[in-house]
Amino acid sequence: MASRWCSPFLMIVSVMFCGKTSAQGGGENLANIAACDSEIYCSGRLLEAVQNAHVFNDSKTFVDMKMKTEQDEILRAFDALAGSGADISSAEVMQGFLDQWFDPPGSEFEVWEPTDWRDSPKFLDNVADSSLREWGRKIHELWKSLGRKVKPDVRDRPHLYSMLYVPYPVIVPGGRFREFYYWDTYWIIRGLLLSEMTESTKGMLSNFAEMVERFGFIPNGGRVYYTRRSQPPVFTLAMRDYLDQTNDTGFVRTMMPLLEMEYNFWMSNRTVTVSGHVLNQYQASIGKSRPESWREDEEVASSLQTGSDPARFHANVATACESGWDFSSRWFEDSANISSISTMDIIPVDLNVFMCACEAALADIFLRLGLGDAAARYQAAVERRRSAIDAVLWSDQQGVWLDYNSATGQHNNRFYASNIFPLYTTCYGDGTAESDIERRVVNYLKRENVLDYPGGVPTSTIHSGEQWDFPNGWPPLQHLVIEGLASSSVGEVQQLARELAQRWINVNYRQFAKTQAMWEKYDVETGEHPGSGGEYDVQVGFGWTNGVVLHLLDKYGHVLRAPPISTAATVVLHRGALILSIIASISTGQLHFECL
Ligand SMILES: *[C@@H]1O[C@H](CO)[C@@H](O)[C@H](O)[C@H]1NC(C)=O
Numbered sequence: 001m002a003s004r005w006c007s008p009f010l011m012i013v014s015v016m017f018c019g020k021t022s023a024q025g026g027g028e029n030l031a032n033i034a035a036c037d038s039e040i041y042c043s044g045r046l047l048e049a050v051q052n053a054h055v056f057n058d059s060k061t062f063v064d065m066k067m068k069t070e071q072d073e074i075l076r077a078f079d080a081l082a083g084s085g086a087d088i089s090s091a092e093v094m095q096g097f098l099d100q101w102f103d104p105p106g107s108e109f110e111v112w113e114p115t116d117w118r119d120s121p122k123f124l125d126n127v128a129d130s131s132l133r134e135w136g137r138k139i140h141e142l143w144k145s146l147g148r149k150v151k152p153d154v155r156d157r158p159h160l161y162s163m164l165y166v167p168y169p170v171i172v173p174g175g176r177f178r179e180f181y182y183w184d185t186y187w188i189i190r191g192l193l194l195s196e197m198t199e200s201t202k203g204m205l206s207n208f209a210e211m212v213e214r215f216g217f218i219p220n221g222g223r224v225y226y227t228r229r230s231q232p233p234v235f236t237l238a239m240r241d242y243l244d245q246t247n248d249t250g251f252v253r254t255m256m257p258l259l260e261m262e263y264n265f266w267m268s269n270r271t272v273t274v275s276g277h278v279l280n281q282y283q284a285s286i287g288k289s290r291p292e293s294w295r296e297d298e299e300v301a302s303s304l305q306t307g308s309d310p311a312r313f314h315a316n317v318a319t320a321c322e323s324g325w326d327f328s329s330r331w332f333e334d335s336a337n338i339s340s341i342s343t344m345d346i347i348p349v350d351l352n353v354f355m356c357a358c359e360a361a362l363a364d365i366f367l368r369l370g371l372g373d374a375a376a377r378y379q380a381a382v383e384r385r386r387s388a389i390d391a392v393l394w395s396d397q398q399g400v401w402l403d404y405n406s407a408t409g410q411h412n413n414r415f416y417a418s419n420i421f422p423l424y425t426t427c428y429g430d431g432t433a434e435s436d437i438e439r440r441v442v443n444y445l446k447r448e449n450v451l452d453y454p455g456g457v458p459t460s461t462i463h464s465g466e467q468w469d470f471p472n473g474w475p476p477l478q479h480l481v482i483e484g485l486a487s488s489s490v491g492e493v494q495q496l497a498r499e500l501a502q503r504w505i506n507v508n509y510r511q512f513a514k515t516q517a518m519w520e521k522y523d524v525e526t527g528e529h530p531g532s533g534g535e536y537d538v539q540v541g542f543g544w545t546n547g548v549v550l551h552l553l554d555k556y557g558h559v560l561r562a563p564p565i566s567t568a569a570t571v572v573l574h575r576g577a578l579i580l581s582i583i584a585s586i587s588t589g590q591l592h593f594e595c596l
């Protein structure tokens, strides 16, 4: 395996990565590195027995359960059970064991109503269309049902939980979520700031700071089994947005060491050098199945062709999770089958865009704090990033940026919405050529026929069956595409941004009228939410969807119009507030939901 990780060819492009691998694993073999050190939640005989016995349909159920007593006692009891000749491959036997030693999942959060929620946030006054304004008010109301606080017992006895304790309340992505997630929170915070909920925001930023202090970076989500992978780095961007809204330099000043610590993690543990240019990659060095998706991972790993390394497969899967795009043809060598996943070889456009935005935000914040030297240091980082993105990710042939495979030295020529994200930053152009680049990028979008869908820009043009592919449209991707185009100085490009904003509003508005809910993602062809053909459970949601819609209402409120909807749907829309509060009480009541 070492040869696969640090083959001579890879060594050329990837000196830093190979250098760090042994350090990070402490010289350990990748195959021995689990998602965390817990012998209950991340690896070990009990976890394997429970998952292999198929006690629950959803692998995540077990790893979210609370231990009734100390881990060692539970493991001793399990050894005794196995030694007694009991059939530990039987679901009934294992269920009996779990009933004795574990509590059901979903008991760590208590409902919390945000104390800074107020009735009429100002931004709504600028929404010209009265139906949209009314809808925006209802979305604003959703925050009230998405607040959660971790119970004090998790703080007092953390060793009994997989949950990570955070001291301040959080707004969760959806009513059924049992923990917070990293990058979702960025768009939730965008929405909260428009809703003038600055105290809630400050608490969530403080939680992130606590995570950086504890782990050196921000984990994928609030569970121990997420603590060896991160997610797209958006902490600094959220902090800058908070500063814009509040001018709270006192708080932000205390946060700077932690923002820099997170930045340094990405620059020392997640980089690769190509022809002298330093770029970032997602890299989660975990060589075992994800505890929360154990059976699914084991199944694919066991079907791999002989000669392929299961540990490497698991690391590529964990790395795809770190990217936020789990899963996508983007990470598959053959663009179709997860068994060909090779995320660790890829230098993603979007990650380098997030890093550029982070560098620019650090420069900006330091300047506002009166710390010119630090600001200059990060401004220099922006310039280096601009050169690196231009040298490695820009394809002059296609007229767009493309992911680059550091193992093959090739661009990935397929369309992904992330290909145009650099428009969102200052990391392109040289001060004169921006509008040429922007026009070329729009031509690229036209050539790829991705502007033709009624429901917005698709994630990709590949029908892989994975959720980060066609025909799904995701709120954060729409936001970055629209924002990137909108920041152009070219009128035609700005106009396209407005059109895409209207389309995304149409889809969200119509689905809300029909289902009284905001959804995690939408189908760009039909405008429905995926899965709406069959049965589905409505859940109160959805944080990033709400955040992006509120942002678009704020930005384009003077020109957006509510789309026509059927009369039946109109009635439902007006009853929406009542129905929503009923849903909220269901989702926050005693019912336990199994999966996300
Ligand atoms: C588990 O999945 C099977 C097959 O899809 C289904 O029949 C069964 O009802 C599910 N069990 C639970 C508890 O959801």
Ligand SMILES: *[C@@H]1O[C@H](CO)[C@@H](O)[C@H](O)[C@H]1NC(C)=O
Residues within 6 Å of the ligand: 020, 023, 024, 215, 216, 217, 265, 268, 269
């Ligand atoms: C980053 O890599 C260094 C070795 O280069 C290692 O010591 C450190 O633990 C890593 N940090 C994190 C947070 O994984």
Ligand SMILES: *[C@@H]1O[C@H](CO)[C@@H](O)[C@H](O)[C@H]1NC(C)=O
Residues within 6 Å of the ligand: 244, 245, 246, 247
């Ligand atoms: C924050 O401070 C800047 C500069 O002093 C000022 O222009 C801006 O209006 C202030 N914003 C708020 C929300 O107070």
Ligand SMILES: *[C@@H]1O[C@H](CO)[C@@H](O)[C@H](O)[C@H]1NC(C)=O
Residues within 6 Å of the ligand: 303, 304, 305, 337, 338, 339
């Ligand atoms: C994916 O690849 C694996 C192993 O190469 C194979 O067993 C499986 O059938 C493939 N799946 C699809 C849907 O082609």
